[in-house]
Amino acid sequence: MGKGCLSLRLFALFVIVSVLTAIDVITTNQIIFIGVGDEGNGIISLLMETFGGWWWVPKALASVVFVIVVDRMWERRAAKIAFGTVVAYYVIICSRHLLILSVAEELKRLCG
Numbered sequence: 001m002g003k004g005c006l007s008l009r010l011f012a013l014f015v016i017v018s019v020l021t022a023i024d025v026i027t028t029n030q031i032i033f034i035g036v037g038d039e040g041n042g043i044i045s046l047l048m049e050t051f052g053g054w055w056w057v058p059k060a061l062a063s064v065v066f067v068i069v070v071d072r073m074w075e076r077r078a079a080k081i082a083f084g085t086v087v088a089y090y091v092i093i094c095s096r097h098l099l100i101l102s103v104a105e106e107l108k109r110l111c112g
Contacts, residue, residue: 010071013083014064020090021063025056027097036107037100 028044031037039045047055066086073079100107 007071009074010067013067013071016087017063017067017090018060020087020094021056021060023094024090024097025059027094027101031097031100031104034104034108036104036111 028039032039039048044055044059047058051057070079070083
């Protein structure tokens with residue numbers, strides 16, 4: 001492909017990170033909204049305080065920058081390790097959020 005074309009790898013990296021970011025943002029907002037948790041990441045908490053309901057925009061932009069950097073450095077082993085680590089972390093966080101949401105009513109009953 002020419003330099004101006006979007007590579008399949010870049011597209012795949014973008015889709016994977018975008019889906020996980022969307023799940024994280026949606027589930028985080030839902031957990032906070034229903035009152036069964038709050039944001040544990042200090043940086044994200046600061047974004048929430050600063051940008052309100054738009055806190056996810058800088059997070060999404062950082063995700064895009066991460067994908068571009070990883071794609072540009074893909075031939076280096078460190079890029080693959082970084083991408084795998086971020087994806088694994090996101091999967092753990094999203095799974096935790098989905099678990100919390102699946103038992104949210106019971107948590108509210110027990111804690112509230």
